[in-house]
Amino acid sequence: MLNLTGKNALVTGIANNRSIAWGIAQQLHQAGANLGITYLPDDKGRFEKKVAELVEPLQPSIFVPCNVQDDAQIEAAFKTVADKWGKIDILIHCLAFANKEDLTGDFSQTSRAGFTQALEISAYSLTQLAAAAKPLMAEGGSIVTLTYLGGVKVIPNYNVMGVAKAALEMSVRYLAAELGSHNIRVNAISAGPIRTLASSAVGGILDMIHHVEEVAPLKRTVTQLEVGNAAAFLCSDLASGITGQILYVDAGYEIMGM
Numbered sequence: 001m002l003n004l005t006g007k008n009a010l011v012t013g014i015a016n017n018r019s020i021a022w023g024i025a026q027q028l029h030q031a032g033a034n035l036g037i038t039y040l041p042d043d044k045g046r047f048e049k050k051v052a053e054l055v056e057p058l059q060p061s062i063f064v065p066c067n068v069q070d071d072a073q074i075e076a077a078f079k080t081v082a083d084k085w086g087k088i089d090i091l092i093h094c095l096a097f098a099n100k101e102d103l104t105g106d107f108s109q110t111s112r113a114g115f116t117q118a119l120e121i122s123a124y125s126l127t128q129l130a131a132a133a134k135p136l137m138a139e140g141g142s143i144v145t146l147t148y149l150g151g152v153k154v155i156p157n158y159n160v161m162g163v164a165k166a167a168l169e170m171s172v173r174y175l176a177a178e179l180g181s182h183n184i185r186v187n188a189i190s191a192g193p194i195r196t197l198a199s200s201a202v203g204g205i206l207d208m209i210h211h212v213e214e215v216a217p218l219k220r221t222v223t224q225l226e227v228g229n230a231a232a233f234l235c236s237d238l239a240s241g242i243t244g245q246i247l248y249v250d251a252g253y254e255i256m257g258m
């Protein structure tokens with residue numbers, strides 16, 4: 001049986017009740033994990049309040065800000081983890097960002113700043129967080145990140161995010177190769193399109209979802225909780241032999257050629 005009792009899990013990327021990270025946090029909690037939650041702070045503290053209210057029923061023992069563009073925030077977040085928990089078993093990386101103008105139109109028009117920012121937040125952050133978690137995973141651990149088919153095949157308008165996801169997926173393999181000797185496993189879930197804060201800001205997302213509902217073998221899209229179940233599996237001892245993999249949780253869409 002899937003059992004995460006006694007495991008400490010740090011979850012990044014919860015913005016609201018539609019976030020994939022929220023689906024993951026709920027399933028980790030249900031499997032018995034002890035949760036730590038990080039959120040992206042903003043000037044008015046609105047995110048903090050919203051996320052705090054949302055996660056309250058899961059009784060997280062850690063709730064800290066962590067903007068991955070700020071080394072000091074990452075350091076402070078992991079200092080809190082070290083002080084309160086001493087060790088960490090599970091790290092969920094569930095965040096991405098690109099400028100809205102870089103997610104439409106010609107990919108060749110991507111600016112240097114836009115390219116750099118998208119890759120920094122969406123790809124490099126995994127390596128940063130893995131490096132911070134490594135010393136706290138002395139007994140081994142499991143790191144899971146979220147990716148999308150647009151990092152492997154061209155999806156209209158995904159543009160610079162596709163390049164960032166390609167970098168993220170290769171980072172999974174290099175991290176898995178390095179951290180394997182410490183019994184730390186690193187995997188990605190490639191989720192099908194889901195309506196979330198990030199995806200809803202993208203023009204035409206509903207058309208994409210309808211396309212998946214027609215073409216995918218299961219004739220539907222997936223839910224945040226289904227992604228959460230796959231994440232809980234990858235973080236559990238049931239997946240002890242799995243590392244460096246990209247697991248498609250997409251109702252089968254990826255196998256179709258036409």
Ligand code: NAD
Pocket residue numbers: 012013014015016018019020021039040066067068069093094095096097121146147148149190191192193194195196197198199
């Ligand atoms: P979401 O908007 O709920 O989550 C994105 C999160 O990224 C937010 O919580 C936001 O606060 C965080 N974030 C952005 N910049 C940050 C920064 N500088 N520091 C720290 N956090 C930052 O949207 P989502 O769809 O749940 O996205 C979560 C992950 O799932 C992303 O990696 C996304 O690429 C991936 N994904 C989404 C879909 C989809 O269709 N929604 C499909 C496959 C993969």
Ligand code: 0WE
Pocket residue numbers: 096097098099100103148155156157158159161193194197198199201202208
């Ligand atoms: O990874 C994602 C979402 C990534 C994302 C979305 C936004 C919108 C708002 C990153 N940064 C931003 N920045 C914003 O300002 N997905 C897999 C969902 C998604 O995004 C797409 C998709 C799909 C699917 C963008 C274009 C085409 C398809």
